[in-house]
Amino acid sequence: MLGPGEFFGEGCLAGQALRMGSATAITPSRILLVDRNAMVQLLHKQHAMSDRFITHMLSRNIRIEEDLIDQLFNSSEKRLARALLLLARYGKKDKPSRVVPKLSQETLAEMIGTTRSRVNFFLNKFRKLGFIEYDGEHPVTINSSLLSVVLHD
Numbered sequence: 785m786l787g788p789g790e791f792f793g794e795g796c797l798a799g800q801a802l803r804m805g806s807a808t809a810i811t812p813s814r815i816l817l818v819d820r821n822a823m824v825q826l827l828h829k830q831h832a833m834s835d836r837f838i839t840h841m842l843s844r845n846i847r848i849e850e851d852l853i854d855q856l857f858n859s860s861e862k863r864l865a866r867a868l869l870l871l872a873r874y875g876k877k878d879k880p881s882r883v884v885p886k887l888s889q890e891t892l893a894e895m896i897g898t899t900r901s902r903v904n905f906f907l908n909k910f911r912k913l914g915f916i917e918y919d920g921e922h923p924v925t926i927n928s929s930l931l932s933v934v935l936h937d
Contacts, residue, residue, distance in 0.1 A: 785870055785895075791840050796820050797827075810885045855897060863896040864906045865933035868916070872926040884924040 786792060792807045797820065809815075818826070827834045854863055871884040889903045896903070907924070910916045915933060917925040 785867075787873065791837065794837075794841070797823060810887055810891075860896055860898040860902050861906050861909075862934055863898070864892065864903060865910070865915075865930055867892065867895050868910075868924060868926055869930060869934060874926070874928075874931070882926050884926060886923040 786807070792805075793803070795804060827837060854866060858866070868884055871887070872882060889900045889907070893900045893903045907916070907918050910930065910933070911918045913929075915927055915930040917927070
């Protein structure tokens, strides 16, 4: 899950011949395509750009580690709660949005490594407990109490 101003496809800078992942926009987006050689030149000549890119890469590395730990040690219920909070941008510098971009249950299931029926079960459970506002038609609205699902051991 990437937000405004973030990078993807940077594997080509390290010589990655084939893409290891893909990106799918879930909201209207503008994508700036930067040629590999132009990006290398930018990184060498524009120190502010280099700093931003390095910060992005370090953040991405931390996020991948967190995702791996999440997948290995947390239940699908906790993974869904965490994914919803990340989609709502909780923990970001800018004020988090309470509304998660509209996603299908199938997409959420793929994101957290479970089935659509489990996602449906947990979304309904979170709704009944007051953690989210969800009717199946509109985007999910997050209440800060959802954090307790992630933080509770």
